[in-house]
Amino acid sequence: MFIIRHAMNEDMPQLLKLSKLVHSFNLPQDKDSLAAKIDRSQRAFAGSVKDPKGREFVFVLEDLDSGSVIGTSAVYSKISWPGHPHLFFKVRKHEHYSRDLGTGQVHVTIQLDTDETGPSEIGGLILAPGYRGHPQKLGSLLSYARFQFIGLHPKWFQQRILAELMGALTPDSHSSLWDYLGRRFINLSYTEADTFNQRSKEFILKLFPSVEIYISLLPPEARQLVGKVGDETLPALHMLEKLGFKAQDHVDPFDGGPYLQASRDDIPIVRHSESRILAGTSTSATHSGVVSCVGEFGFRAMRSDFMVSGDSVRLPAKTIATLGAQSRASIGLTAFDKSSNALSLKGSPSLKGSPSLKSLPTRKAKRGSRSRG
Incomplete structure (x- = not known):
């Protein structure tokens, strides 16, 4: 038998193991950051967090037969506000045509942009490999439970809901997009930059160019990552699309993974x-x-x-x-x-x-x- 419940301090060892299965800063890999996250979540579940900026809910999936925590997911009430922007690449297409040559091309550009309007976000869905493909569709349960939670507590969440999906990484958890683009302007590894981004956005805004960048200037292995997800993330992408989430031409500036968006009250599980x-x-x-x-x-x-x-x-x-x-x-x-x-x-x-x-x-x-x- 399987249950979804709120994360507790006792879950720390098993959550640390889960965090090492996938590169996700929604589930930190160090004890101090994870302990702080669990504490914020417990206070949010208790209803003691009044400011939506500090309200996050961490769910865990437990196998009651073994007592093991085998999955996790999260919901954040508000991810940006004035002075604390949500960062993304805006993806655009430009058509260029030459009459003399009688030919043209469509070029894709990306440009760093910000959003301080404060949407809610779902993220951090991780399921232990041994339970993927389970007959009880445990990944769906992890996701559906949090949408039900939003539906039962709509005042805790914004009308606009974002979903960040991880881009395709190399086997050693590197991002070719970051290596060929981001590191040209910020001399940090993908992991170092994404980690520091959890504390401050200033370094990206100050060091990264604000102009449009033509991705045709990048090598194919980096160019093809813009707006794409890894194979392990495809089931989550399809599930969110079925619930009405749509791509908005916004991608993560570190790994190129897409941001999907839906209106809270239009999500069937939330509405019903x-x-x-x-x-x-x-x-x-x-x-x-x-x-x-x-x-x-x-x-x-x-x-x-x-x-x-x-x-x-x-x-x-x-x-x-x-x-x-x-x-x-x-x-x-x-x-x-x-x-x-x-x-x-x-x-x-x-x-x-x-x-x-x-x-x-x-x-x-x-x-x-x-x-x-």
Whole structure:
């Protein structure tokens, strides 16, 4: 059995192992940075972070049978503001034509640009290799749970949602785009530059040219990376496109990976996620999908069947035990059809917005407790 829950301090060793599987600064590879990230996340889940600039939510996927953390994902309420810009390359196409030669070409340019309007962002989705391709579609569960969370707490997130997808890297985690372009202006390795970017944007704005750069001047191995993702990221790209995310001709200035964008309320999972009051158990079901609760063990989400009746819901006894849900608890619900399309829960009015996320546990439930039921 698998659950999504909020990250805790005890997860540090396993999250560090996950961080080494992929080059992602959404999941730092050093203990101090990761500890600070977990602390910010726990305070955000507890509802104690009032400023959206410091509000980030880190989810982990746990295999309850082994007690192992096998995946993670994250949501950030606001990634930019005045004085703290979001940086990207704006990609443009220019047509050039010669009448005398009777021929022309289309050239692509990239130009460093900034955004201080403060969109929300999803990112940091990592799944352990041994669980990829699992029949229960664990990568989808990691992603869907966070969209349900956004749907249940829309006021915590901006209307514009970005998704950053990692560009294709070499086997030793280098970016050919950075090596052939970025390093010509900033004498740092790809890893060093991306790491420093987490602390300051000033060095990029001061050292990188502000004019358009024709990528035809770059070697093919660098040119072809603009707007492309690696093979391991293709499933995430296809899943986001299915949810309505679209490329905006913005790419990461370090590895060339694309930024996708969607309007929060147009994302089907966000739009169709609702809450109902737990009325008890049931062995029958009207829907199947993702259910969540802030219960005995803090925030938890999982796949389950459920029965909706008016403003109440009934769940299998095992689901209630695993969530740690109490009687009359508010249960987050997202129903899916067989093609993984989110469905509307028609009927009685929704109780949109679950209760304040307070009193999160600082320790995981012990093996053999109700959460393992």
